[in-house]
Amino acid sequence: MPDFFLRLREGGGRVVDVRHPDLLAGEERQFSLTRELCQQAGWEYEVFSGMAEPAASNLRWLSGYRLHRYAPASTIVPAIIEAVGSGISVSAGVRRASRMLRLEPSTVQAHLLHLAFIGVLQVGLDEHLSMETWIAPAREKSPMPRLAVAS
Known part of the structure; x- marks a missing residue:
């Protein structure tokens, strides 16, 4: 289940899945299915696994x-x-x-x-x-x- 839905300034949407970098492996199928559904809805999709240092x-x-x-x-x-x-x-x-x-x-x-x-x-x-x-x-x-x- 995605973690966030963001309404963008232009009116569109973005779904964001947040995962720790160590937990990304094995989630590809779920990410792919979610990306597909988002495309059908006309929304952007993103997997966020943290910010780079520093x-x-x-x-x-x-x-x-x-x-x-x-x-x-x-x-x-x-x-x-x-x-x-x-x-x-x-x-x-x-x-x-x-x-x-x-x-x-x-x-x-x-x-x-x-x-x-x-x-x-x-x-x-x-x-x-x-x-x-x-x-x-x-x-x-x-x-x-x-x-x-x-x-």
């Missing part, structure tokens, strides 16, 4: 900043985006925003990483995150970081 570790780490307590007040967000400019290292963005807002760097860092997690700011998830990671305003606002998932 993106998975990075997202797990960033998810620690998803909590509301790390969210900046709406009046602070424009200043953080301005401090980040068109792109800057996390450490430089924290320093710049901290000076602009007259807030403790640790508070600004938590705000910045929260904004990265929810997709207001973007970071490259394919390289290990550090204070030297490049961070920039997202092209369009999204409730979650943009992740490429192979079908």
Whole structure:
């Protein structure tokens, strides 16, 4: 039985089976049958077996900043985006925003990483995150970081 049904922006649908990589073997027949049924319904079908490293570790780490307590007040967000400019290292963005807002760097860092997690700011998830990671305003606002998932 599939794990998720997603309604796509364009109105179509996608069925997603989620399996641990160790449990993929022996499921080919079930995946094939589900794919066939989805094609008949005009839906996409995907088997998802996890994200590649280091993106998975990075997202797990960033998810620690998803909590509301790390969210900046709406009046602070424009200043953080301005401090980040068109792109800057996390450490430089924290320093710049901290000076602009007259807030403790640790508070600004938590705000910045929260904004990265929810997709207001973007970071490259394919390289290990550090204070030297490049961070920039997202092209369009999204409730979650943009992740490429192979079908």
